[in-house]
Amino acid sequence: MEKKVREPGAPVVQFALLDDILNLARANSLWPMTFGLACCAIEMMAAGASRFDLDRIGAGVFRPSPRQSDVMIVAGTIAKKMAPVIQMLWDQMPNPKWCIAMGNCSISGGPFAYEEQYAIVPGAHLIVPVDIVIPGCPPRPEALIQGLLALEDKITKGEGRNLLRRFKRVSGGVN
Amino acid sequence: MSEGLLGSEWFRLILGLLIVLAFSQLNALFLVWLERKVAGHLQLRPGPMEVGPHGLLQTIADGVKLVGKELILPFKADRKLFFLAPVMVFMPVLVGFLVLPFSRGLIIRDMNVGVLLVFAFSTITVLAILTGGWASNNKYALLGAVRSVAQNVAYEIPLLLAVLSVVLVVHSLSFAKIVEYQKTVWFIFLQPLAGLIYLIAATAETNRAPFDIPEAESELVAGFHTEYSGMGFGLFFLAEYTNMFIVCAVATSLFFGGWNGLFGISLGIPGVFWFLLKTYFLIFVIMWVRWTFPRVRFDQLMNFSWKVMIPLSLANIVITAIVVKII
Numbered sequence: 001m002e003k004k005v006r007e008p009g010a011p012v013v014q015f016a017l018l019d020d021i022l023n024l025a026r027a028n029s030l031w032p033m034t035f036g037l038a039c040c041a042i043e044m045m046a047a048g049a050s051r052f053d054l055d056r057i058g059a060g061v062f063r064p065s066p067r068q069s070d071v072m073i074v075a076g077t078i079a080k081k082m083a084p085v086i087q088m089l090w091d092q093m094p095n096p097k098w099c100i101a102m103g104n105c106s107i108s109g110g111p112f113a114y115e116e117q118y119a120i121v122p123g124a125h126l127i128v129p130v131d132i133v134i135p136g137c138p139p140r141p142e143a144l145i146q147g148l149l150a151l152e153d154k155i156t157k158g159e160g161r162n163l164l165r166r167f168k169r170v171s172g173g174v175n
Numbered sequence: 176m177s178e179g180l181l182g183s184e185w186f187r188l189i190l191g192l193l194i195v196l197a198f199s200q201l202n203a204l205f206l207v208w209l210e211r212k213v214a215g216h217l218q219l220r221p222g223p224m225e226v227g228p229h230g231l232l233q234t235i236a237d238g239v240k241l242v243g244k245e246l247i248l249p250f251k252a253d254r255k256l257f258f259l260a261p262v263m264v265f266m267p268v269l270v271g272f273l274v275l276p277f278s279r280g281l282i283i284r285d286m287n288v289g290v291l292l293v294f295a296f297s298t299i300t301v302l303a304i305l306t307g308g309w310a311s312n313n314k315y316a317l318l319g320a321v322r323s324v325a326q327n328v329a330y331e332i333p334l335l336l337a338v339l340s341v342v343l344v345v346h347s348l349s350f351a352k353i354v355e356y357q358k359t360v361w362f363i364f365l366q367p368l369a370g371l372i373y374l375i376a377a378t379a380e381t382n383r384a385p386f387d388i389p390e391a392e393s394e395l396v397a398g399f400h401t402e403y404s405g406m407g408f409g410l411f412f413l414a415e416y417t418n419m420f421i422v423c424a425v426a427t428s429l430f431f432g433g434w435n436g437l438f439g440i441s442l443g444i445p446g447v448f449w450f451l452l453k454t455y456f457l458i459f460v461i462m463w464v465r466w467t468f469p470r471v472r473f474d475q476l477m478n479f480s481w482k483v484m485i486p487l488s489l490a491n492i493v494i495t496a497i498v499v500k501i502i
């Protein structure tokens with residue numbers, strides 16, 4: 001079991017069974033925000049299209065409005081000018097919400113992080129709380145799917161508790 | 176209370192209401208799943224697959240998730256109207272179920288103004304959309320709402336004119352009478368133009384692509400429901416699909432013979448199945464259209480209604496009136 005951290009906005013009184021059911025539903029319907037920053041976003045689009053099809057695991061409903069999305073996929077380089085916008089989008093999303101940092105740029109600045117650089121924010125974790133990181137430049141769509149599955153396992157607190165899932169992930173993940 | 180509780184009017188009404196509520200929810204859940212499956216298969220991908228067999232539990236997971244989401248009231252939004260709009264959008268579509276002729280005896284209430292009632296109440300949906308867009312206090316939501324009103328005003332006219340040409344032939348506004356009239360020949364064969372105009376206008380009325388400019392993602396974020404989170408958005412979503420069912424059910428009973436089989440051949444299948452079969456086929460066609468055609472531009476949309484559909488439906492109604500008079 002992970003250590004329990006109270007999310008901002010989470011209820012103080014919690015009911016275990018209800019929580020489990022809600023988490024199961026949340027994990028299986030992660031709606032990402034239609035939002036990309038740089039080259040990694042192209043891979044995100046590919047993951048949503050026919051060949052990889054995020055919709056199979058219920059994560060293909062890319063919502064245009066942050067009010068209706070559950071997960072923000074920070075896909076690409078975070079320019080200094082873009083950082084406040086990303087923060088605002090994050091604030092506009094209703095709880096519970098998650099963030100995936102996709103690609104080296106949003107993990108640590110990637111190829112643009114050198115000494116005395118002035119243009120980018122080296123890492124999405126500096127502006128929003130990141131749940132899952134997906135390394136790669138760019139990560140392949142399979143990697144994004146792997147990351148989403150890992151996020152699902154994080155939400156249900158362990159792969160074994162995701163009762164709706166009908167397959168096993170080969171490796172990795174919480175639990 | 177002479178005829179007892181079971182036969183009383185109130186009991187029938189409450190039972191009808193409960194059945195309608197349950198049916199509309201289940202139907203909406205099924206339609207959302209169907210939409211995603213149709214979209215998937217039209218784009219050479221499987222659609223929802225892993226949550227339940229063939230993704231059948233997907234929409235239930237979505238629904239539970241939406242209930243569990245935080246409801247955000249935007250800063251400076253109109254509190255009362257903001258929460259009233261999603262409720263208001265769902266109410267009129269329920270009223271529509273009252274007069275739908277599922278089968279010969281299976282109408283909750285066969286009113287002699289049934290057709291009028293459905294279309295009168297369906298306009299409340301537009302009002303709800305306008306309320307929602309206005310109360311959100313967001314420029315995109317307001318623009319989406321205004322577009323929705325303009326579009327609905329433009330398409331209500333050909334829709335009603337198309338329906339009127341059917342009514343002129345039958346001399347009745349009751350659904351049961353209209354369906355009874357199509358025992359041998361469906362109205363789509365007698366009034367092909369009216370049927371086509373009805374289907375196009377109905378697609379626009381329910382804000383479906385290619386006429387979904389009130390929620391055009393590429394221009395307006397998410398249109399009138401930009402600011403709605405959680406179940407507020409969920410209700411708009413459910414209402415859209417229930418509305419789609421109503422529109423297609425009305426099309427079935429007005430143009431596709433309702434509970435009658437093709438050319439009077441019913442093959443011994445009960446009328447309800449004919450009715451539902453045709454309705455769901457029409458819904459499938461509307462989904463098919465959505466995932467095939469790109470979204471039209473706003474001026475194209477308005478021009479198409481005012482310059483093509485309205486003159487055509489007017490001409491159709493005049494010709495129908497003359498023919499009915501002569502025969």
Ligand code: SF4
Nearest residue numbers: 039040076103104105
């Ligand atoms: S990680 Fe690589 S592919 Fe992704 S945005 Fe940065 S430079 Fe582009």
